[in-house]
Amino acid sequence: MVKFTANDKLQAVNRYPNGNESLREIAKSLGTNHKAILKWIKQYEYNGKDAFIKSYTKHTQQFKLDVLNFMIENGTSLNETAAIFKILAPSTISVWRKQFETQGIDALQSKKKGRPSLKKESDQHSKQLPVEGSKEALEARIKQLEMENEYFKKVECLSSKQRKITKQDKAQVVYELRHTYPVKALVRLAGIPRSTYYDLVRRINLPDPDADLKVEVKAIYEENEGRYGYRRIRDELVDRGQKVNHKKVQRIMKELGLKCLVRMKKYKSYKGTVGKIAPNILDRHFTADAPNEKWVTDITEFKLFGQKLYLSPVLDLFNGEIITYTIGSRPTYSLVSGMLEKAFERLPENNQLLMHSDQGWHYQMKQYRHALESRGIVQSMSRKGNCYDNSVMENFFGIMKSELLYLKEFESVDHFKRELQQYINYYNTKRIKAKLKMSPVQYRTHFTLAA
Incomplete structure (x- = not known):
């Protein structure tokens, strides 16, 4: 070398x-x-x-x-x-x-040069152990059993929320019993080195340097009803003037047992070719330079109180904002046509817009195609059976179901609809979008002011 x-x-x-x-x-x-x-x-x-x-x-x-x-x-x-x-x-x-x-910490101590002393080892051998069967041996055995019994009782009481016995739990029990039994025997029973025990005790006695940050992280998590992961909590902390590494936030969330829920699959509306299929003009170009340039839409299904509900939203690819939505008990064409009418109210006249969807039967209908043509809107469709061509809309459905449908409990269908309205308002105006570092409406407002 x-x-x-x-x-x-x-x-x-x-x-x-x-x-x-x-x-x-x-x-x-x-x-x-x-x-x-x-x-x-x-x-x-x-x-x-x-x-x-x-x-x-x-x-x-x-x-x-x-x-x-x-x-x-x-x-x-x-x-x-x-x-x-x-x-x-x-x-x-x-x-x-x-x-x-x-x-443990003692391993970081620089070792002395030279051969180790044999004095300590010879002293240990010189100590006489009690003879087996003697009164001293019996008393020692009773003391050992008392120590084990008391130790395991305390460890069980102090076990963490994950129902695992951590080194911190063991060290705390050893610390509590140190005046009753020898520390050397206790750490041997606990299965931790003495150096590790003393290092953990030193940490236990010190105030937690992340105590305030943990309170802030938990507050942000609860404010957003468990919908934020460590990246969005990090972004929220930055907005509040605290620059924290995302790995540290992830570690704190793990310590506090805070995590997001798993996403679920969506409703499929494809029934074959029942009308005209449009080409995939969007072609996975999921970015837009300004509002109202590219919209995407789809339908998803909810199962509540023994009945089904269907949601038809439209999303702006510029900032991920939900422009509008309709909800109904049946996935009829009126669900989509009603969504279009409400969305067109938000669309400026003579605006060049691309409207993308999957090949669901609603979007193949003659009425749907004519409604787009009447406003000069270019229609685009995903390829057959390719969910990635409309992944932004799929992503929204996954987020919304994990943060609303599977997180909250509802008293009735009407209660769910009210909560859905509140959630979409929250999603648009408050929830930080990781890619934008702010909410969709905040991002659109910044763009409008800068233009």
């Missing part, structure tokens, strides 16, 4: 900004790979020329903890963390992390 001097690395870093050579070309000329060059560039960005000067400083336990905590809190990679703290080999941090996770 080729070894590079500090001067070699500095010259390679200085060659890159000129723009005449790529990372791979520089790496090839030096006989290394482009990842090495990228690592040197990162090191130079944070520490300048000093990044390439070897340091023989012995890293302390506290320094190693600071490095690991920084990487966890900020979500930085091994390479970036190594560059920031001037650690030449990123794999060194990986070793520290593995030591800490498997052996």
